[in-house]
């Protein structure tokens with residue numbers, strides 16, 4: 001995936017926000033931490049750059065699905081056990097969830113070693129061969145979906161204006 005990670009983080013966070021209302025988490029913080037989680041796995045680019053690219057950046061722990069699953073588990077427990085419903089548990093959860101979704105998207109567009117570090121690091125998993133269309137279309141679809149969620153009211157207004165102006169022509 002090239003540019004779809006951030007929009008995916010936005011979509012997931014926006015859709016799930018209502019589920020966390022009782023934690024009194026702020027909307028902007030929730031969306032920001034969600035979007036940060038969606039690109040956090042790629043921060044290993046920095047490390048692979050320092051390391052002179054001896055390894056593909058997907059070989060680092062930030063691209064290990066088990067790492068993100070563990071974070072999801074820990075943050076879910078935190079959410080459940082925190083009787084005061086503090087916002088931090090919700091932020092940790094949306095951050096971890098979007099990190100994990102990054103793994104799914106990278107498996108579609110590239111490869112991920114799903115059971116790393118317990119798996120053969122030379123046997124990455126990819127779904128790219130099973131997808132009949134170019135993954136660029138998927139990225140475009142995600143981007144347009146996020147744009148729609150972001151500017152929903154304006155987009156609907158444009159269409160209703162367009163609709164009414166077409167009525168005038170007829």
Ligand SMILES: [Zn+2]
Pocket residue numbers: 041042063102106
């Ligand atoms: Zn990645």
